Amino acid sequence: MTGxxxxxxxxxxxxxxxxxxxxxxxxxxxxxxVIAPSQASALSQMAVQGSSITTIFSVAIALVFAVWTVxxxxxxxxxxxxxxLRPALITIGAIYFLRSLFLPTEIKMVLTEEAPVRIVLYSTxxxxxxxxxxxGGFSRxxxxxxxxxx
Numbered sequence: 001m002t003g004x005x006x007x008x009x010x011x012x013x014x015x016x017x018x019x020x021x022x023x024x025x026x027x028x029x030x031x032x033x034v035i036a037p038s039q040a041s042a043l044s045q046m047a048v049q050g051s052s053i054t055t056i057f058s059v060a061i062a063l064v065f066a067v068w069t070v071x072x073x074x075x076x077x078x079x080x081x082x083x084x085l086r087p088a089l090i091t092i093g094a095i096y097f098l099r100s101l102f103l104p105t106e107i108k109m110v111l112t113e114e115a116p117v118r119i120v121l122y123s124t125x126x127x128x129x130x131x132x133x134x135x136g137g138f139s140r141x142x143x144x145x146x147x148x149x150x
Contacts (some may be wrong), residue, residue: 002013002135003135004075004076004135004136004139004140005075005076005077005136006032006089007132007135007136007139008072008075008076008089008132008133008136008137009072009073009076010070011072011080011092011093011132011133012069012070012071012076012135013018013069013075014094014125014128014129014132015065015066015068015069015072015129016064016065016066016069018125019061019062019063019066019068019069020062020094021035022058022059022062022065023058023059024059026054026058026062027115029046029047029051029054029055029058030047031146032047032054033047034126035118041078045105054120064093068092068133070082071085071088071092072089072092072136075089075136075140076141077088080087082140083110085140086137086140088137088138089134089136089140090134090137090138092133092137093129093130093132093133093134093135093136093137094130094134095130096126096129096133097125097126097127097131098130098141099123099130099132100123100124100126100127101124102119102123102128103120103124103127103133104121105141106119106120106123107120130145131150
């Protein structure tokens with residue numbers, strides 16, 4: 001098993017777990033109070049009031065992460081190759097990495113403002129997933145290079 005394949009499999013697994021958790025939130029939106037640190041009160045109140053916005057939001061996010069999972073598995077060679085595979089993997093990795101940029105601020109919030117530690121966990125997971133997608137995506141050969149064998 002190549003390194004890029006393993007990185008993409010792990011990145012895909014992380015995306016699949018996140019997607020699954022958002023499906024759970026769609027089914028039980030009152031769990032936003034437990035999971036979403038900064039949005040807990042607004043989303044929890046909307047869920048308690050029976051708003052369908054939390055369900056729609058959760059399903060949409062779950063679908064995004066499911067697509068990211070499919071791209072990772074395609075990059076790992078488990079599924080057929082999807083269009084724009086390499087740029088998509090790099091873009092997904094960059095999005096995860098951008099999400100992880102909150103990590104220093106969140107660490108400070110945990111240490112000084114008694115924010116929940118889970119917010120640091122979310123950013124750390126984003127950093128790890130982003131690195132897996134970026135390493136896997138950049139280490140894939142582009143179709144032009146792999147077909148040119150002299």
